[in-house]
Amino acid sequence: MTTRSRPRLAAAALAALAFLGGCASLAPDYQRPAAPVPAQLGTAPADASATTPVADIGWQSFFADERLQRLIALALDNNRDLRIAALNIERARGLYGVQAADALPSVGVAGGANAQRIPGDLNTSGQSVVSRQYSATLGFSAYELDLFGRVRSLRESAQQQVFATEEARRATHVSLVSQVAASWLTLAADLARQQLAQATLKSQSDTLRLTERRFELGVSSDLDVQRARTTVETARADVARFAGQVQADLQALQLLLGTPVPPELMPGTEATALAFTPLPAGLSSEVLLQRPDVAQAERDLLAANATIGAARAAFFPRISLTASIGTASSSLSGLFGSGSGIWSFVPQLALPIFDQGRNRANLQVAQADRDIRVAAYERSIQAAFREVADALAQRQSLAEQLAAQRALEDAAARAQFLSQARFERGVDDFLSVLDAQRSLYAAQQGRLTTALAQQVNAVTLYKALGGGWAATTRTADAAPAAAQR
Structure with a gap:
C-alpha cells in the first residue's frame, strides 16, 4: 500500500462510518397518549351558522368592533410577555444550533512554530544547537461517530424544545388577544355602570329636593326626607x-397593551351590547389538540422521548475521530516545499464498563421525565376539556339569565312609573316609590353585569377552542410553521 493511498482510505472509512452513524436511534417509538376525556364537548348540536373551525376564525373576524381590533393590534406590538415569548424562541433556536453542530465535524486550520535551544553538554557534538519546526494543518478533533444515535437523539430533543417554545409563544398570543378583549369589555361595562349610577344620583337628588320641599309645605314627613336621602347617598x-373600578380597568388594560390607552379607542356604552361570531356548541374533543398549550405539552413529551434515546446510547461504545493533514518543515521557507506533507488519523473507542451505575441512573431519570411529560400532556387536555365544557355550559345559562334580566328591568321600569303615578295621586305613600326606584336601579345594574358575563363567556370559549392566533384567516407565516410542526 502506497503512502498516498492511506489518506484516501482513511477518508473513505470516515465517510462510511459517518453514514452508518446517521442510521441508528435508540429512542422509543412515539405514540400519542389517548386523551383521558370524553369524546364529545357539549351536548347541544353544532350551530349551523358556525361551519368554520374556531381555530381558523381570525380575531379580526370574531371581534368586529374597529376600536377593539386596533387595541388588540397595539397589544400584539407592545406587550412585554409576548416579546419575552418571542425571545425565548430565539434562545431555543440558538441552543438547537449548538446541539445540531455536534452532528458534523468541526473543521479548523492550525499553524504553529516551535523553537528550542539545546545546550552543548546535552548534545553529543558538544555544541549548543537551536532547532526550529514550522507546521500548518487542516483537520478536525474528537468528532463522534453517532453509531447509536446519541447525538441524533439530543438534536431531536433540542428541536422539539424549539417547537415547544413556538407553541408557548402562540399560547401567549392567544391568551393576550382574549385578555385584551375581556378587559376592554369590562371597562365598557364599568363605564356604563358609572354612567347609570351618575344618572341615578341626579334623579335621586331631584327627588330629594322635591321631598324636602314637600316637607317644608307639610305634605311629606321627615321620614320621607331621610328615606330619599338614603337613596341619594347610596347612588x-x-x-x-365605579369610578375606582374604571381606573383599575384602565390600568389593567394599559398593562396588557404595554402603552397608554389612546382616548379614541376607549369603549362606549354601546359596547355592552356587542355581539360576536357564533361558535359551535357540540364538538369532538379532538379540537382540543389545536390548542397551543396542548401542543406545547406534546412537544415537551417528544423532547423527553428523544432524551431516552441518548440515555440508552450511553451504554454502547463511543467512537471519536481526530484527523489532520498539512505540512511541516524545519524552516519557514520550506514549509510548502516538496516532501513536507504530514497527516495523522487517530480513532478512539470508549466503552463504559463500570461507571458506578451512572448511565443506568441517567436512563432512569430520562424515563421518569418522559412519564412526567405524559402526565402533564394528559392533564393539559383535561384542563382544556374542563375550560371548554364550563364555557359551553354557562353559555346557555347566561343567555337565559340575560333574557330574564331584561324582562325584570322592563317590569321594574313599569312598576316605578306606576308607583310614581299612584304616589302623585295620593294612593300610595313615598316608600313604595323609593322601593320601585331601588328595584329598577338594581335591575339595570344586574342586566349590565349579566351582559358582561355573556360577552366574557364568548371570549373565553373562543380562546378555549384555540381561536385568536390568526388576524383574519391563517396567516402566510403561520402556515409553514404549522406544516413544520
Whole structure:
C-alpha cells in the first residue's frame, strides 16, 4: 500500500462510518397518549351558522368592533410577555444550533512554530544547537461517530424544545388577544355602570329636593326626607366605587397593551351590547389538540422521548475521530516545499464498563421525565376539556339569565312609573316609590353585569377552542410553521 493511498482510505472509512452513524436511534417509538376525556364537548348540536373551525376564525373576524381590533393590534406590538415569548424562541433556536453542530465535524486550520535551544553538554557534538519546526494543518478533533444515535437523539430533543417554545409563544398570543378583549369589555361595562349610577344620583337628588320641599309645605314627613336621602347617598357611593373600578380597568388594560390607552379607542356604552361570531356548541374533543398549550405539552413529551434515546446510547461504545493533514518543515521557507506533507488519523473507542451505575441512573431519570411529560400532556387536555365544557355550559345559562334580566328591568321600569303615578295621586305613600326606584336601579345594574358575563363567556370559549392566533384567516407565516410542526 502506497503512502498516498492511506489518506484516501482513511477518508473513505470516515465517510462510511459517518453514514452508518446517521442510521441508528435508540429512542422509543412515539405514540400519542389517548386523551383521558370524553369524546364529545357539549351536548347541544353544532350551530349551523358556525361551519368554520374556531381555530381558523381570525380575531379580526370574531371581534368586529374597529376600536377593539386596533387595541388588540397595539397589544400584539407592545406587550412585554409576548416579546419575552418571542425571545425565548430565539434562545431555543440558538441552543438547537449548538446541539445540531455536534452532528458534523468541526473543521479548523492550525499553524504553529516551535523553537528550542539545546545546550552543548546535552548534545553529543558538544555544541549548543537551536532547532526550529514550522507546521500548518487542516483537520478536525474528537468528532463522534453517532453509531447509536446519541447525538441524533439530543438534536431531536433540542428541536422539539424549539417547537415547544413556538407553541408557548402562540399560547401567549392567544391568551393576550382574549385578555385584551375581556378587559376592554369590562371597562365598557364599568363605564356604563358609572354612567347609570351618575344618572341615578341626579334623579335621586331631584327627588330629594322635591321631598324636602314637600316637607317644608307639610305634605311629606321627615321620614320621607331621610328615606330619599338614603337613596341619594347610596347612588353617590356607587358613583365613587365605579369610578375606582374604571381606573383599575384602565390600568389593567394599559398593562396588557404595554402603552397608554389612546382616548379614541376607549369603549362606549354601546359596547355592552356587542355581539360576536357564533361558535359551535357540540364538538369532538379532538379540537382540543389545536390548542397551543396542548401542543406545547406534546412537544415537551417528544423532547423527553428523544432524551431516552441518548440515555440508552450511553451504554454502547463511543467512537471519536481526530484527523489532520498539512505540512511541516524545519524552516519557514520550506514549509510548502516538496516532501513536507504530514497527516495523522487517530480513532478512539470508549466503552463504559463500570461507571458506578451512572448511565443506568441517567436512563432512569430520562424515563421518569418522559412519564412526567405524559402526565402533564394528559392533564393539559383535561384542563382544556374542563375550560371548554364550563364555557359551553354557562353559555346557555347566561343567555337565559340575560333574557330574564331584561324582562325584570322592563317590569321594574313599569312598576316605578306606576308607583310614581299612584304616589302623585295620593294612593300610595313615598316608600313604595323609593322601593320601585331601588328595584329598577338594581335591575339595570344586574342586566349590565349579566351582559358582561355573556360577552366574557364568548371570549373565553373562543380562546378555549384555540381561536385568536390568526388576524383574519391563517396567516402566510403561520402556515409553514404549522406544516413544520
